[in-house]
Amino acid sequence: MEKEILEHGLNMNRRRFLSRLSLGLGSAALGSLLIPDLFSKGKEELAMAGLPQFAPRAKRIIYLFQNGAPSQLDLFDYKPLLQKMHGQDLPASIRMGQRLTGMTANQAKFPLAGSYFKFNQYGQAKAWISELLPHTSKVVDDLCIIRTMHTEAINHDPALTFFQTGAQVGNRPSMGAWLSYGLGSENKNLPAFCVLLSKGKGNGQGVYSKLWSNGFLDSIHQGVQFSSGDNPVLYLNNPDGIDKVDRRKMLDKLAELNQESFKEFGDPEINAKVQQYEMAFRMQTAVPDITDFSKEPEDTIKLYGPDCLVPGTYAANCLLARKLSENGVRFVQLYHQGWDSHGNLPSQLSGQCMDVDRASAALITDLKQRGLLDETLVIWGGEFGRTNYCQGLLTKDNYGRDHHPRCFTIWMAGGGVKPGVYGETDEFGYNIVKDPVHVHDFHATILHLMGLNHEQFTYKHLGRRYRLTDVAGKVVQGLIA
Template sequence: MANEVLEHALNMNRRRFLGKLSLGIGSVALGSLLIPDLFSGSPDEASLVAGLPHFAPKAKRIIYLFQNGAPSQLDLFDYKPRLVDMFGQDLPASIRMGQRLTGMTADQDKFPLAGSAFKFSRYGQAGAWISELLPHTASVVDDLCIIKSMYTEAINHDPALTFFQTGAQVGNRPSMGAWLSYGLGSENKNLPAFCVLLSKGKGNGQGVYSKLWTNGFLDSVHQGVQFSSGGNPVLYLNNHESISQQERRMMLDQVAALNDENYKTMGDPEIAAKVQQYEMAYRMQTAVPEITDLSKEPESIIKLYGPDCLVPGTYAANCLLARKLSENGVRFVQLYHQGWDGHGNLPGEIRGQCMDTDQASAALITDLKQRGMLDETLVIWGGEFGRTNYCQGPLARDNYGRDHHPRCFTIWMAGGGVKPGVWGETDEFGYNIVDGKVHVHDFHATVMHLMGLNHEQLTYKHLGRRYRLTDVAGEVVKGIIA
């Protein structure tokens, strides 16, 4: 035994020790070059290193086309001929089962069924029913995973919208984009990991607020950066005419030095986060103007998205911009389109909304696919809840309104590892789910899984408790994953 110990000691000479040490240092250096944040942060803050997923991801980035105000699934995707046959008849109590109502229809004595005013046809290999309002979406249906069995508890816009974006109906929770920025970081050091685009259609609009893209209790560097439709896509991006780029650089260096001294004294991590934001803003001064310039897009792309894509702030322009941002390494692009709140004159309003959104939504899928990006880009389309099968207010074949309906609604997803086809089903009245339920927490868990993240492991300790996007619930919907 003594001879074995002596032999081992002799083998580990100075030359051998230094040789092995250099390999270790080289690995550390390489890791820090590939992943700049590899050794930042404390083990108490996260269960993974920023920039590294828990397992091999199917998607690298997300474009979320949020249709704010709740599109009517019964007029777009969930074809129910029974409602047309029973037009004007009262919804059977056995179907409604005493469901909670909003204050807008709670005082109604009757709940007259309103079949859709629009024709439906079947498309694609799955034979998915699509409304005549969405001819362009129908043309890419074989790329879509249409989930007809979404449900939520929230029955009013603000809590429902907040729930979809943050996993909670109350405010001050990190949004989905902030969680992904926190867990995975950015693919481009010159652009934020999380960008937000806003547009408004012709219908009845519901407001959107900065709390929907907030970082919550995460570091402020993870907050979504809102892009404007004005001359400057990001406010205060350009230097004042009296300040040169060199002077701006000197100013930031001096501010960083002061902040560094303050950080050594206070130890507040938000100081370091602010320094990162200042540096990001400086780098964006070069990167953003080029990316947001849509005038250089070829005529074929303009024709694909439609002429509105050259009008800043339109849905079409934002879809094209979302592609460019994703192409340049932005991890999560959140687009909000307002105008889907169809309480009255729904047929008229939804026509306008579909004219604004149908072509550009389908164009985004086609554009990503022809660039070879769709397989690694998860595109999501949908609102915060659905619409009732009964009418709110006066009823006519071509003029009716629909109230909020959280029990079942439709969203679609494309690319990023999802399986094309139709998932879930509702009853013949389009009122209750009969197969394949998907809760909002399940949706979040599935999206994170596609991005290579275990939703139960991506946590953040705040006020003595570990929080996550899915709270204490959520199951990955494995049936929609390719």
């Protein structure tokens, strides 16, 4: 009994000690939340002191992620040899025993599939662009087309997770969360990281919240998902019978209670929750204005197309991404589902391109007209590419393609990248022959454009310093203007 009483006394003393120790820091943190300008000497405090580490080329990012893996061989990487050898078996000397998915591993033959679509060259770089992308072809001189992306992952979940978090497993911060942690938002009334979802006409692969997770970072850095409908951000509006004054009083009382909890437990996640409540309160004014397209000029609506007035479409999300970015959101992530073309590719791909071509090009044009493209990095691409051989039965006008991680195409625009075509694949479109770009290299280059050294931009968790690029990656200087 005496031992139990002694231990209880020690615990009480420890609690009292921690409470007193945290009082000054906790009060300062709470004061800075409730009175944002109390300790701020600039227009917005950075999430980390000393960042960016050098002059950035880009201030913000819009990532147009094409979930399911677009076929580079039908869109950007023209291979005449595939047309000539259509139906012939892929030479073993080219495949070199590469790992295959379970969907084609048991195929006796690997018949080469030439693209059903016509290609033409556009722009100063004479870049080959498919007839499916007529609008993209008009902005090709603004694009940095990377034909030699490659990854280790061969299935959707790990490949998608790898691109978004730098690891093929979960519980890692997403790219947007890293940038929120490092650079914060330029607008105190909007989060640093926003997520928009849309579905195409093709075979879809799911997306899930771990892709915009904060991982082991504070929860304030998690992506805020916007949805279509009357409430773009769930639970943001006040419930019936509660007005803005009542909500303010409630938040003040809640902050006081949370501060008491912080004094007792010292858990930084308590303050993170208070920050989230305060952000939600400020967003109540900012979000309705951002999501209202009624004030957009008629020529802007015409540029994006009529679908931009339909909430939840890819076109509407591209326009919303421009508005969020223009208003200081650091990282806007779009996910457009429907690119998983294992069969009936010509039909599915046509539908997908009709969804995204006009709006993607419109976003580039819109940002450029507003003088924002130079400081906004736009990225377009999926988690891996598609095979040069057919999955299943092959006909002249119908085929499917399996997953291909060895080489695929993405493009970037604005934000300090060099327009043109980067990298070269072999004449079969199967292997890289010049200038490979790994996912870690891609991340390192993006961080560099944002003014961050990927090797020094770390977070200590469970005794180890983590970074977006893990223990690899190099900045690809050839991509930078």
